[in-house]
Amino acid sequence: MENTTSEHMTKQTESESALEKQLKITNTITDNATVAMFMMNDRGFCTFMNPAAEKMTGFTFAEVQDKPLHDIIHHHHPDGTPYPMADCPIDRALPTNNNVRAHQDVFIRKDGSFFPVSCAASPIFENGVPVATVIEVKDLTEEKAAERALRDSEEKFRFMAESLPQMFWTTRPDGYCDYYNQRWAEYTGIPLDRLYGYGWLETVHPDDAQKASNAWNRAVETKTEYQVEYRVRRHDGTYRWHLTKGLPRLNESGEVMMWVGSTTDYHEQKKMVEELVATNEELAASFDREVAASQKAESQRLLLHDLFMQAPALVAIQRGPEHVYEMVNPFYQQLAPGREFIGKTVEQAWPELKGQGFFKLLDKVYQTGEPFVGNEMLAKIDRHGNGQMVDTYYNFVYQAFKEEGRIAGIVTFGFEVTDLVLAKLDNQVKSEE
Structure with a gap:
């Protein structure tokens, strides 16, 4: 009899120990879970809540124990209207014997703020009777914020792309065009769906076409900047x-993510540049025409300014007898990258040119109106602002321009030919040797 009782007590102790061990494991899992976990009884009262919850x-x-969980964290909609418990799919999971999976909803924190969540609710039955509901909840605040940020970014990108006056495009890493803004359809008259991929070549x-295609393929292969000029057919058939x-x-690994x-x-602009660089006479004539046009329409003046700023040559405008810089284009600025020109006289901007004859040439052109053409003229300049004078050579023209019949200033238009001259001098020295 004693042996039977002892064996029974031993088994009971082992069973209790196993149950206690299992309970510890369960508590460890729930206490360290990153998702919130709740348990409700058959009346919807909260009977468990882990630290994440x-x-x-x-x-x-x-604070919530043995109280209706719905009335604490789910009692109103974000618009302020009441949310009856009878309408809540989470609370209906138990009486309807229905598992809820990936249900997106909005809960309420203690401070009254709403936050988006994803829920799963599973009913628990004992002997076929519904007794409890286990609820797992994931806070989607950061995920939703990321989604909104992505949508906002995409909308901002499209707004900017569609607002550009240029024809804008993007491609996949392999060069396949996957986006065109509406300007393409408006300009070419071709629906956008026909342009995707390599449909843009149809407009060239x-x-x-071959030059454009070869340049694009080379850029894609070498992952380098793509720049090419070609004629595009407008919707009226004009190229x-x-x-x-x-x-x-x-990306950080140097791999192409996309092309823009x-x-x-x-x-x-191209036609005007071609006319400008053809001859000095054409430069003067073009300039006079643009000055006259600028007096009639501000838009023409701006067009000329843009032309000079984009011209692949040294271009500057000096106004008045003091030759005050009114405009210099990027190529001219590169002669002395750190130097200020606008609003300064030529003598103030280039003090090192004193005694080299350029100031007198400007005065003569301004006084007589006769252009001066220089060929391979030497100018000793402090190019980098470090006091080191370097020899540079230029082909250029000083051309006076008029306003209301009077000389108003001078346009400088030229090209640096330093490398060419130095090469010629080097060849000359070698031939003499």
């Missing part, structure tokens, strides 16, 4: 010159 809601278990002049630029977006680029109509 307390942190998420701001309530302690003591037959004589320029006009365009400048296309594309840049690769690289624009195609800009610069037909007038």
Whole structure:
């Protein structure tokens, strides 16, 4: 008899020990879970709440214990209207014997703030009777914020892309165009769905298509900047010159993520530049025409300014007898990158040129109106602002311009030919040796 009782007590002790061990494991799991966990009884009262749930809601278990969980964290909609418990799919999971999975909803924290969540609710039955509901909840605040940020970013990108006056485009890393802004359809008259991929080549002049395609393939292969000019067919059948630029977006590993680029109509600018660089006489004539046009329409003046700023040559405008700089283009600025020109006289901007004859030449052109053409003229300049004088050579023209019939200033237009002159001098020295 004693042996039977002892064996029974031993088994009971082992069973209790196993149950206690299992309970510890369960508590460890729930206490360290990153998702919030709740348990409700068959009346919807909260009977369990893990630390993650307390942190998420701001309530302690003591504050919600044996109270309707719905009335604490789910009692109103975000618009302020009441949320009846009878309408809540989480509370209906137990009486309807229905598992709720990935249900997105909005809960309420202790401070009254709403936050988005994803829920799963599973009913628990004992002997076929519903006794409890286990609820797992994930806070989606950061995820929703990230989604909103992504949507906002995409909307901002599209707004900016559609607002650009240029024809804007993006491609996949392999060069396949996957986005065009509406300007493409408006300009070419071709629906956007026909342009995706390599449909843009359909708009390029037959004589320029191969050059454009080769340049694009080379840029994609080498992951380098793409810049090429070609003629694009407008919706009325007219071909006009365009400048296309594309840049690769690289990740930290140097791999191309996408390409971004624009195609800009610069037909007038190209034609004007060609006229400007043809001859000095054409430069003067073009300038006079643009000055006259600028007096009639501000838009023409701005067009000329843009032309000079984009011209692949040294261009500057000096106004008045003191030769005050009114405009210098980027190529001219590169002669002395750190130097200020606008609002300064030529003598103030280039003190090192004193005694080299350039100031007298400017005075003569301003006084007589006769242009001066210089060929391979030497100018000793402090190019880098470090006091080191360097020999530079230029082909240039000083051309006076008039306003209301009087000389108003001088346009400087030229090219640096330093490398060419030094090469000639080097060859000359070698031949004498």
